[in-house]
Amino acid sequence: MFRRLFTPRWLGALALAVLYAVGAFQLGHWQYGRHEFKLERNALLDAHYRADPVPVREVLTDRPVDRARDDWTKVTATGTYAGSQLLVRNRPNNGVFGYEVLAPLTLPDGSTVVVDRGWVQNSDRGAAVAPDVPPAPQGEVDVVGWVRPAEGTQDKRLPAGQVASISLPDVERAWGNKVLDGYVVLDSELSADGSAPLRPARLAEPDRSLGPHQAYAFQWWLSMPVGLLLIWLGLRRELREEQPGRAQRPRKVRIWDEEDY
Structure with missing residues (x-):
């Protein structure tokens, strides 16, 4: 299997799989960074939003x-x-x-x-x-x-x-x-008289949702080995089909077709 891997066709596939794994790692890292940013934002809101004013x-x-x-x-x-x-x-x-x-x-x-x-x-x-x-x-x-x-x-x-x-x-x-x-x-x-003047509508409170960034990060990271797995399955199937004496699948034979009439 390793000798077959070091052929031009499978080396090209391996390069693509490695590039995908690197890209998936970087995208997962970026998504997790967004998740951490929102955690820090919420911690800041918890500390400041309802605190005594300065x-x-x-x-x-x-x-x-x-x-x-x-x-x-x-x-x-x-x-x-x-x-x-x-x-x-x-x-x-x-x-x-x-x-x-x-x-x-x-x-x-x-x-x-x-x-x-x-x-x-x-x-x-x-x-x-x-x-x-x-x-x-x-x-x-x-x-x-x-x-x-x-x-x-x-x-x-x-x-x-x-x-x-x-x-x-x-x-x-x-x-x-x-x-x-x-x-x-x-x-x-x-x-000055203690009354509350008429004012525009209050703005909505700040968004505290964390969003799906953490889940997206794990999805990208879990998908990193997918390309390598596909290469392994492809090599395994290719080598199995080349084994001598392996029974061949019977070819489908067309019995009739509407075009025959």
């Missing part, structure tokens, strides 16, 4: 948010909404697409925090018409929410008052004002 300036600075340490950190901020609200297009919320609503919160030190106040559904009059959005409250407000890292820019031309993503360049260009890196997903806000 002052926003302890987390948000001019530097990018540290995803491994500060993502979903619960923060509190006191300030005043100063400036128009922005709509972020094509944002899903509980399976429905609409807009997320951004507002600039000016802190006592003069810095500005991007606050994602929630979500509104697309207008019934079509995508070209902006939906009705609850206005940001006037005066001082106390805000509680979760820190998220800023997104990458999509560099799209949109109507005034809209952006394609929560990216610093797009937001700063729309507001004409520098903002702190990252943004805050609103949990609650209270006016």
